[in-house]
Amino acid sequence: MxxxxxxxxxxxxxxxxxxxxxxxxxxxxxxxxxxxxxxxxxxxxxxxxxxxxxxxxxxxxxxxxxxxxxxxxxxxxxxxxxxxxxxxxxxxxxxxxxxxxxxxxxxxxxxxxxxxGDEIWSQLFSEPAGGSDVAAIRTRAVRDGEDWVVNGQKVWTSGAHYSDFGIVLVRTNPDVPKHQGLTMFWLDLKSPGIEIRPIHQMSGGSNFNEVWFSDVRIPDAQRLGPVDGGWKVALFTLMNERLAVGAGGGVGPKDILKFAGQADGPDGPLLKDSAFRQKLADWWVQSEGLRNTRMRTITALSKGQAPGPESSIGKIVAANQLQEIGNSAVEAADQYGIIADPALAPLNAAFHMATMSAPGLRIAGGTDEILRNIIAERVLGLPGEIRVDKDQAFKDLPVGA
Structure with missing residues (x-):
């Protein structure tokens, strides 16, 4: 490098x-x-x-x-x-x-x-029944002349409440396996029949939403890619999403090192606690690994090469580290850890924000489990997981208890 x-x-x-x-x-x-x-x-x-x-x-x-x-x-x-x-x-x-x-x-x-920056867009993929399985989408689009009529629900749609437009993945054919019956459209989020409900988060914010579709009409001219060919279009979007989410951010080892130098532990200064020092060492090594992994990406870009799987690796490590650092700092504050007022808490309550936001980051852009599967199967060449629904029509998949 x-x-x-x-x-x-x-x-x-x-x-x-x-x-x-x-x-x-x-x-x-x-x-x-x-x-x-x-x-x-x-x-x-x-x-x-x-x-x-x-x-x-x-x-x-x-x-x-x-x-x-x-x-x-x-x-x-x-x-x-x-x-x-x-x-x-x-x-x-x-x-x-x-x-x-x-x-x-x-x-x-x-x-x-x-x-x-005149117009803002959001992405409408995730659904309540789908979890991390994007292909399990149940929001339906039925052809009606030159339009498609859409009914269903999306969830965790970041920024929908202030967005102007969006891209939406819907099911247009339930008679084929789940990956084969999806279609992508762009749409105006002010269209009749769309209801956007912000979700109140434990961090105090409302950054993502439920989005309901009730007989929403989308012209066929707004289709992105072929009918029932939306899975390949979605993969194109998801590759960009995971690269963006894997960029990292928030508090890091340097922040909690500074905090530990000023805080007291159960038996004296926190920085002298051997168990806490071991955590610091682990985080520091992880941080250096992330830095060098990102440098590999930068070096590849500098040489005109395409970067490898660094975005998936970076997201797994960075999101988990953010959660661990936030939790450890809040716990180390003992009874004062409950105080999340930025005017009173260390580092303007950044550790509290990490504790409350990191779990969502571990889900956004692909859960830890999904990304580990990607690394295992597509990078390391390990056998893929068994999929019993691979050739089964979506309408025949079992639902409920």
């Missing part, structure tokens, strides 16, 4: 740093009506500067740059308190699917506004 920038990469990093320093200061000095408005303003500013969707062609609003330039800008932008989370799903998962499977008129209508 090469941990250093080439001359061209170093020059790009310096230019990006200068742009960020100047534009972030202007952005902070501007008043905005809401967090979403602030996020949209930053996205528009990045687009004007050529730093939004850096690898996308310029004719689609992108920067026309390379994957390594996108990585470099992301590293530099991470040092600033900007919220681009409103656009992660749309630009990382939904719009690339539109670009890959929609007609030219649809792409020209939606790609540019999404890049600029």
């Amino acid at each position: 090469d941990f250093t920038d080439s001359d061209a990469e170093a020059a790009y990093r310096a230019t990006a740093r200068d742009w960020l320093a100047a534009n972030y200061a202007e952005h902070q000095a501007t008043q905005h009506d809401s967090d979403i408005a602030r996020g949209k303003a930053w996205q528009a500013r990045k687009t004007a500067g050529g730093y939004a969707c850096i690898t996308w062609p310029r004719e689609w609003g992108g920067g026309g740059g390379t994957p390594i330039e996108s990585v470099i800008f992301g590293q530099e932008e991470a040092q600033y308190a900007v919220d681009g989370g409103y656009f992660t799903i749309g630009l990382g998962m939904c719009v690339p699917t539109v670009m890959g499977f929609a007609d030219d008129a649809t792409k020209h209508r939606f790609v540019g506004p999404a890049v600029r």
Whole structure:
């Protein structure tokens, strides 16, 4: 692995740093009506500067740059308190699917506004009865002339309550095995018959939703890919999702090391507790492994190569580590660990937030078990799990008790 920038990469990093320093200061000095408005303003500013969707062609609003330039800008932008989370799903998962499977008129209508932050997208895959099995979708779409009539329910749909559009995977043929009867569409989330219900999370937020479809009409012109061929389209989306979710974030070993240096354990300073020191050592080794794994990805991108399975590995390790660090810090605070007020809790309650958000991260973008199967079967070449439903029509699959 090469941990250093080439001359061209170093020059790009310096230019990006200068742009960020100047534009972030202007952005902070501007008043905005809401967090979403602030996020949209930053996205528009990045687009004007050529730093939004850096690898996308310029004719689609992108920067026309390379994957390594996108990585470099992301590293530099991470040092600033900007919220681009409103656009992660749309630009990382939904719009690339539109670009890959929609007609030219649809792409020209939606790609540019999404890049600029004018419109926000969400992904409607997960369902209450499906769990981690995306192909177990029961939301039905029935053909009616030039339209499809959709009925059913989606759940855990991140950002649906503030999104304008979405991509939805539905069942169009129950008479074939489950992977063969799915179709993908894009849709307007303000369409009649759509009801979006935010879910209150234990963290206090409401970042994802239940979405109900009651006789929602979607024109066939909004179909992405062939009828009953939605599974391959969904795989395209899911590969992008797992790469985005595997990026990591939140508190890490350095944060809990600092906390341990200031906190008391049951027998004196927490940093001198041998059991806690062993945890610190484990987290530090994991963190270094993650850093070097990400460097492998960056090195591959720098050489124009496609990265391997690092996103799946990174997500498993990072999400579990985040949960362990959060839990350990809260437990170490003993009776004071119940205090989650950012004004009173260590690190503005970041450990509490990790405790409450990490379980969801271990599910989003594929559960730990799903990703371990992917690594085992597609990377290590181990035998696949037995699937008794592989050739069975979806309508004949057993349901309930």
